[in-house]
Amino acid sequence: MFPHHREREQPVFSARAHVFQIDPSTKRNWIPASKHAVTVSFFYDSNRNVYRIISVGGTKAIINCTITPSMTFTKTSQKFGQWADNRANTVYGLGFATEQQLQQFSDRFKEVKEAARLAREKSQDKMELANTALTIAAPQFSQDLCDELQSPVMCVNGPAEDKLYRSQSADITLSSEKERIKKMLSEGSICEMNLEAELFSLQDSNSKLVAALHEANSNVEQWKKQLTAYQEETERLRDQVADLEAHGGQGPSDMLKDELTQSLEELEALLKAKDEEIHILQSQKAEYQEMEQEREEATHRLQELQMRSVELERRVQGSEHSLAASLEERDRLEGDLQRAVDILDLKIYDLNDLRQSLAKLLDK
Template sequence: MGEQPIFSTRAHVFQIDPNTKKNWVPTSKHAVTVSYFYDSTRNVYRIISLDGSKAIINSTITPNMTFTKTSQKFGQWADSRANTVYGLGFSSEHHLSKFAEKFQEFKEAARLAKEKSQEKMELTSTPSQESAGGDLQSPLTPESINGTDDERTPDVTQNSESRAEPTQNALPFSHSSAISKHWEAELATLKGNNAKLTAALLESTANVKQWKQQLAAYQEEAERLHKRVTELECVSSQANAVHTHKTELNQTIQELEETLKVKEEEIERLKQEIDNARELQEQRDSLTQKLQLLLRVKSSMLKCAKCVFKCIILMLNSSLEPGLWMIMCQQQEVMEISSAEEVKKKAEKSISSEIRKMCKTWEIVKSFV
C-alpha cells in the first residue's frame, strides 16, 4: 500500500537555531500543511510538511520522542536523528491539542510495533541458538555454514575418511543441513521483503508525483484565495473608511445643529436685550424731559425766591408793614409820592408778578407729577 497520510492540519513551522540552540527560526512564510504518514510496509509513522517542493519537516516518530506544549498555541518536539528541535504554531488551542493527541497515539503505536518486531527477531533467532548448541559437539567453520552443498560435501568425506565411522558423521551433517535451510529461508524472506520494499518505493514515487501535482493545485488555489482575501480586505477597508467618514459627517452635523441652537438662543436673548434697551431708552428720555422741566421750575423758583428776598430786604429797609403794601396793590391807587414811595410801589408790583408766575409754575409741576 505504501505510505499514506492519516491526519493533517495547518501550522507555522519553526526550527531551533543550530548556533544558539535558543532562538526559533521560521522555516515557512505562512501556515503550511503538516501531516502524519503511516508506512504499512515498514510499520513506521512519520511527520512530513512541504513548503512548495521543499520538505521542511521529515521526522520519524520513535517511542522516545515527547511532544511538549509550551503555550496555548505552540508545541515542540526533539528529533535526535535530524539533530534538531521542531516547533509548530497553531491558530487555536484546539488544533494544538488535537495534534498532541495524535502524536501520543502514533507514538504508542510505534512502541507496540517495535515490541512486535523485537519479538519476531527473538523467535527467528531461536533456531540459530539451537544450531549453535549442536556445533558444540562438532565445531564448524564459517565456510561450512555459509557455503553451498558442493563445498560441504568434501568436508564430510574428509571427516569420514579420518574417523571412518559413518554413524558419528551423520549428526553434524544433519545440523549443517538445518542451518543451511534456515539461512536459505531467511534469504528468501529478505528477497521477498526487498521486492516488497521496491514495490513500495515505486508506489511512493508515484504517490510523490501525485502529491506534487496536488500540491501545485493546492498552491494555485491558495494563491487565488489569497488574492481574493486581499481584494475583500481592500473592499472592507474602503467600506470601513466610508463608514468612518459617514460617522464623522454625522458628528459634524450634530455639532453644527447644536451650535445653531446655541446661536438662535443667543439671538433671542439679544433681541430681548434690545427691547429692554429700547424701553430703558424711552424711560431715559422721559426722565430727561422731566428732569429738564424740573430744572426750569427750579430756576424759576430760584428767581422768584431771589425777587421775594429782594422785596423783603426793601420792605425791611423802608420799615413798612407788609399789609400796607398789599393794600396798595389791591386798590391800585396812583398817588404822588416821593422817590422812596415809587421805589416801594415798583417793588410791590414786581413781587406780585413773581408770585403769580410761581403759582402758574406750581400748577404745571403738579400736572406732570
C-alpha cells in the first residue's frame, strides 16, 4: 500500500514590495506588475519538497516562481533587487520601501536557495537508491528452462496466467485512477494556496487599516477638543472687538479689528481643513468594511476548498484499499501458479520413471 501524505503549502516569509517584470521585447525596460505595493511571500510545499515565491494582486498571480539552486537575487540599488526565472522566461524586480527590507528579503532568498539545493540532492539520492533496488530485485529467467517447460506449462498455466494478466490490468487502471486523483489534489492545493496568499494579504491590509482607524479616532477626539478651544477663543475675541467698538477710538480699534479678523479667517480655514480630514477618515472606514467583507468571502471559499480536499482524500484512500486488495489477489494467484508448476514437475518426474520402467521391460 502506498504511503499517504497531504499537507498544505505554508508561508515561510512575507514582505511588501512593488513588483516589476522585464519588458520581453527590449529586455531592458521594467514594466510595473502592480499599481501599488503587494505582499511577496516564500512558500514551502512539503509534498513536493520545493520552495516558491508567490505574489497575488487582485484575482491573479503576479509572481509564481519555483526557486532552483541556479537562481541568484541581485541588489542593483539600495532599495531594488532582481532575479531571473528561466522557466517563465522573464526577470522579476522588487522595489522596497527601505534598505533594511531589501536586505531581509535577500538574506531569506539565499537561505531558501540553499534549502532547495539540499532538497534536490536528497531527492536525487533517493532516486538512485530506488533504481539500484529495482535492478537487484528484477527476476532473471533462463531461456533453457522456458524451452523445457514450454508445452506442459502452457497447458496447465493458461487460465492462471489469464487471471494474472487481468489482475495486472486492474492494477494499472487503479494506478491511473490514483494519478488522476492526485492531480486533482494538486490543482486543489494550488487554488487553496492562492486563497491563502490572498487571505494573508487581506489580513495584512486589515491590520494596517485598523491601526490607522484607531489613530484617526484618537486624532478626531483631539481635533474636537481643539475645535472647542478655537470656538471659545473666537467668541472671546469677538467680545473684545465689540467692547472696543463700544468704547470708541477708531485708530487702535481698527488695527486690532483687522488682526482679529485675520485670526478668525485662519481659524475658519483650519476648521475647514480638519473637517476634510474627518471626511477622508470616514471614507477610509467604508473601504475597511469592504475589505472585511472580501476577507470573509475568501475565508468561506477556503473552507469550501478544504471540504473538497477532504472528499478527495477519502476517494484516494478508497482507491488505495482497492489497489491493496488487487495486489493480495495477484499474490494469491502467483502462489496457485507456483503450486501448479510444482505438481506438474512431479507428474513429469513420475512419467519419466514410468517410461524408464517400460523400457527396461521391453529390453527383457
